[in-house]
Structures are given as structure tokens and as C-alpha cells.
Amino acid sequence: MRMSKVVRTAADILFPFVLIFGFYIVVHGHLTPGGGFQGGAVIATAIVLLIAAYGYDAIARRITKDALRNTEALGLIAFIATALVALALGAGFFYNWLAGTGLLFGMPVGFGPNPGDLNTGGTIPLMNLAVGIEVLGALSLIVLYMLSGTQEAA
Amino acid sequence: MKRVIMAATVAVLLAGFLAPVIGLDFGEPAYTDMDEYFVQHGQEQTGGNNIVTDVVFDFRGFDTLGEATVLFVAVLGVGLVFRTLRGGET
Amino acid sequence: MYFDLPFIAAAVIATIGIITMLFRRNLVKMIMGLSLVESSVNLFLVSLGYRTGAIAPIFTNAPSVRMAMPTVQAMTLTNIVIGIATTALLLSLAMVIYRKYGTVNADDVRKLRG
Numbered sequence: 392m393r394m395s396k397v398v399r400t401a402a403d404i405l406f407p408f409v410l411i412f413g414f415y416i417v418v419h420g421h422l423t424p425g426g427g428f429q430g431g432a433v434i435a436t437a438i439v440l441l442i443a444a445y446g447y448d449a450i451a452r453r454i455t456k457d458a459l460r461n462t463e464a465l466g467l468i469a470f471i472a473t474a475l476v477a478l479a480l481g482a483g484f485f486y487n488w489l490a491g492t493g494l495l496f497g498m499p500v501g502f503g504p505n506p507g508d509l510n511t512g513g514t515i516p517l518m519n520l521a522v523g524i525e526v527l528g529a530l531s532l533i534v535l536y537m538l539s540g541t542q543e544a545a
Numbered sequence: 546m547k548r549v550i551m552a553a554t555v556a557v558l559l560a561g562f563l564a565p566v567i568g569l570d571f572g573e574p575a576y577t578d579m580d581e582y583f584v585q586h587g588q589e590q591t592g593g594n595n596i597v598t599d600v601v602f603d604f605r606g607f608d609t610l611g612e613a614t615v616l617f618v619a620v621l622g623v624g625l626v627f628r629t630l631r632g633g634e635t
Numbered sequence: 636m637y638f639d640l641p642f643i644a645a646a647v648i649a650t651i652g653i654i655t656m657l658f659r660r661n662l663v664k665m666i667m668g669l670s671l672v673e674s675s676v677n678l679f680l681v682s683l684g685y686r687t688g689a690i691a692p693i694f695t696n697a698p699s700v701r702m703a704m705p706t707v708q709a710m711t712l713t714n715i716v717i718g719i720a721t722t723a724l725l726l727s728l729a730m731v732i733y734r735k736y737g738t739v740n741a742d743d744v745r746k747l748r749g
Contacts, residue, residue, distance in 0.1 A: 544621030619720030
């Protein structure tokens with residue numbers, strides 16, 4: 392069941408902007424309001440927008456449930472792996488092993504208001520990305536499963 | 546009869562919920578060392594400007610791990626339910 | 636100053652939710668009641684950490700360093716995600732019950748079974 396051409400065109404135009412906005416929320420999670428969960432939810436709404444415009448069948452052929460399930464599992468594994476690296480380096484589980492080292496995302500930050508530098512936060516941006524990927528997969532998968540339940544089973 | 550039971554339940558629940566709440570001061574929370582520590586030292590220790598994200602992903606990482614696992618298992622449960630519903634189709 | 640209005644609102648919303656769960660026989664409405672209780676807990680937690688005149692605990696271009704409490708907001712974030720998970724699972728179970736019994740009324744489901 393697809394909507395009219397106006398709705399489909401509007402969805403096509405809005406889709407990349409919603410994706411970019413969600414990605415911005417995920418990546419800037421340690422600087423501005425937001426984070427992995429919120430950004431993943433926004434990206435999932437982009438997929439829901441496509442489903443609303445084009446109908447379940449057309450989208451379920453393109454975005455398969457297997458791919459989304461793998462996405463979700465990949466996000467969770469990346470999240471746990473980021474936390475496990477700290478264990479390998481001799482610190483505690485979930486230790487922030489990148490903060491203040493000067494490596495990727497490792498610029499040290501002093502106390503007080505600042506304009507915000509993306510290259511800070513240690514493992515927090517990595518975990519934000521991992522959780523964003525997981526939530527994106529999970530919420531889209533819930534929507535797809537529920538829609539497949541409402542379709543008449545032949 | 547049902548209306549009487551309902552009104553009594555409403556009264557009991559409202560009294561039960563309002564009793565602990567009515568003494569709190571909105572806008573002046575009790576002082577806690579933990580929150581003060583997060584605000585004062587969280588930025589230097591983790592490098593993130595957003596203290597809430599620092600708490601969620603660094604200081605309380607185990608919480609977030611459990612949260613992500615709960616979401617994962619819930620999606621597995623939803624998939625299980627609808628897989629049996631549609632007769633083995635993915 | 637605000638006469639505890641957020642706390643009272645949280646108590647009222649929680650009462651409405653529990654009443655809905657107890658006295659409605661429709662499974663979907665019972666799930667709505669559960670969502671209401673979750674929302675009231677979120678409102679209670681967030682308003683518990685508010686300081687008068689404080690800003691959100693984010694240092695990017697912050698006008699002052701008097702900040703609201705961060706821990707309760709982190710707890711709220713956890714609660715929202717877990718609320719989504721439980722609501723999705725309960726709604727899918729309600730859909731299965733509707734498929735099997737043709738109704739989502741809790742009394743009818745029990746009667747048809749007996």
C-alpha cells in the first residue's frame with residue numbers, strides 16, 4: 392500500500408536530512424544534548440518514514456530483517472568490545488582508555504564552559520556510535536516485525 | 546458497586562503517592578556528593594562536555610550494558626513471537 | 636515557588652495509570668496504563684533533579700556552571716529505553732492474543748479458555 396506521489400517525493404527529499412540529523416545527534420553525543428539512543432531513534436524514524444510512504448512490502452524487500460538483525464548484533468558487540476579493550480590494557484571494565492591520551496577523541500579538557508571540540512571524550516563517542524547502530528537496528532526491527540504481524544498471513 | 550471500589554482505590558493510591566511527595570521542595574534538591582562529583586570532575590576525567598552522556602557511558606557503563614542487552618533481548622522476543630505467528634517466515 | 640506542581644502531576648499520572656491497569660479489561664488500554672506509569676516515573680525523576688535557575692548539565696557554551704543533577708537524567712534515559720522494550724514486547728503479545736482468541740478483552744480471553 393503506497394501513498395500518493397506527493398507523499399513519496401516529500402519522503403524522498405526528507406530522508407537524507409533525517410539521516411544526517413540522526414547521525415549528528417549520535418556523533419555529537421558528548422558535546423550537545425543527545426547520544427546514541429536518541430540518535431538511533433531518529434535514524435529509525437527515517438526508515439519508518441520510508442515505510443509510511445512506500446508501504447511495508449516495498450521497503451521490506453530492500454531493507455531485510457536479516458540485515459537489521461546483523462546491524463543490531465554488530466552494535467552490541469562493538470559496544471562490549473570497546474569496554475573489553477580496557478580490560479586488555481590492564482584497567483577496569485568500562486575504563487575510559489582514550490581520554491586524555493591525545494589519540495583519537497583523546498584531547499584533554501579542563502573544567503569549565505568551552506565551545507566544544509569534537510576530538511574529545513575518549514571512548515564515549517565510540518560507544519555512542521555503537522549504541523546508535525544497535526538502537527537503529529532494534530527499533531527498525533520492532534517496527535518491521537509488528538508490520539509483518541499486521542499483514543494477513545496468506 | 547464498581548464505582549465505589551474505583552473511588553476508594555483512587556483515594557488510596559492518590560494518598561499513597563502524594564504523602565511522600567508533598568514534602569519535597571521543587572527546585573531545591575537534597576545535596577548529594579555523587580552528583581556534585583560528576584558535575585565538578587566529570588568533564589576533566591572523561592573529556593566529554595555532556596555530563597549526562599559521561600554518566601551514562603562512562604561512570605555507569607554497566608547500567609548501559611544492561612540497558613542495551615534488555616533492548617536486544619526484547620527485539621529477540623518480538624521476533625520470536627511474530628515468527629511463530631507467520632509460520633516460519635523470517 | 637511552583638508549589639510542588641511537577642511532583643503532584645507525577646503522582647496523579649501514576650494514579651491514573653494504575654487505575655487504568657486495574658479497571659480496564661482491554662489489553663491495549665492496560666498497556667497504555669503501564670506506559671502512563673513509566674511516564675510519571677520519568678517526570679518524577681527529572682523534576683527531582685531540578686535546581687532553581689540551573690541549566691542542563693552540558694558544558695558546551697554554558698552560560699553558568701550551576702547545573703541540574705545529572706544522575707537522575709541518566710536514570711531517566713535508561714528508563715525510557717527499557718520502557719520501549721517492555722512496551723514493544725507487551726504489544727506484540729497482545730497482537731498474538733488477538734490472533735488466537737479474536738479479542739483483546741481480558742475477561743473474554745479467560746472465558747473462552749475455560
